[in-house]
Amino acid sequence: MTVSPEETSTAGDALRRTLGVSRRRFLSTCTATAAAAVAAPVFGASPALARTEAEPETAVDHGRSALVPPDRRGLILYTVRDAVARDPLATDLPSGFREVFRQLARYGYRQVEFAGYRQHANAPGGADLGTVEGARLMRSWLDEYGLRAQGSHGFIPSSWPLTPADLDAFRRALEIANILGMEHMGTGGDPTGSPYRADWDVAADKWNTLGALAAREGIKLYTHNHDSAYDFLLDGGPLDAQGRPTRSSGIRKLEYFLQISDPRSVYLELDVFWAHVAQYKFHTHTAHDGSRQEQIFDPAGLVVRHTPRFPLFHAKDGVINPQSGLGYDMVPFGTGDIDYRRFFTRVGAKNRHHPMVEQDTAPSATVPGQSLEFARVGYDNLAALRAHR
DSSP states (O other), rough: OOOOHHHHHHHHHHHHHHHHOOHHHHHHSSOOOHHHOOOOOOOOOSSSSSHOOOOOOOTTTTTTTSSSGGGOOOOEEEGGGHHHOOGGOOSSOOOOHHHHHHHHHHHTTOOOESSSSSSSSTSSSSBOOSHHHHHHHHHHHHHHTTTTEEBBBOOOOSSSOOOOOHHHHHHHHHHHHHHHOSSSEOOSSSSSSOOBBHHHHHHHHHHHHHHHHHHHTTOOOEEOOOOOGGGBBBOEEETTSSSOOOESSSSHHHHHHHSSSOTTTEEEEEHHHHHHHHHHOOOOEOOTTEEEEEOOOOOHHHHHHOOOOOOOOEEEEEEGGGGSSEEEEEESSSSSOOOOOHHHHOOOOOOOOEEEEOOTTOOOOOOTHHHHHHHHHHHHHHHEEEEEE
């Protein structure tokens, strides 16, 4: 069924009111052309939350009103990758895994997600800690500072069917994950970059096999999204010259993956920033009959429908910028326009999720301590999120 402009406006206004976003702000997230017909909503928020709404976790409160419990507050080490990689002999700043762990623990973090196991060669343990011995050393540091390794953007075999070498490497990655004490292990990429259903069917077969291998080792295997994973699947309509479909039934690629992958062994990590970029970019599709359809993506709603499948989040923030091509510019967590109070309130189940603060752009070539400072800001803002009273 084709959506008329009047129906589009009515649906958009209803969703805007539900999200508590002004019409001006609602429309400002779209390009000039798209704004005339359809608006991609964003969750409005006040910047610098910790500076305006922080509340202490008093003896009476014990953090019970916190939307993210203290033991669930984490950071992916990609945010501070420059600190992990810098030479401890050339700086007084924290460097290498051990000193970075200590600093993160001082801020209040209790969980970390790895993005590789390499550091500067002059740091304790040497350059490569992606070995059994290196994992044991890092586990001792994690225990020393009261941190838990909760995940890793690690090795996912490129081959399918799996080659013996890839299978061995995957099993070693699971062994290292278990030594580090991880409940989850994953990847920083999507199961496939293809828009076609047939390729997602193949990807699901592969991930179901890998997920079963991980489950036998007590690990939950997860994939991490970027915006393109929430574009619409091409699964029908006229075929192109290569015999591939050119139109969509309206289901998004990762939504289809959720349907065909095994819920007992394949999990997802929602990157909230990239999900909001997808909300901005992918709000219409061409249906099988050739009509243009509006369908606005709701990241929190997807999680609510599949709560057990989303054990981890990347808590990454952005300020609205329709000129950027993404709809947002990345900023330190809690200083942007994504309403994380509303997001965490809507997804609920706060003892089932592990939010990891992330900012891809935190390292600076001119301010060596910036990434750790932004990690501190992110922790303060994550801890400041409170349920409405």
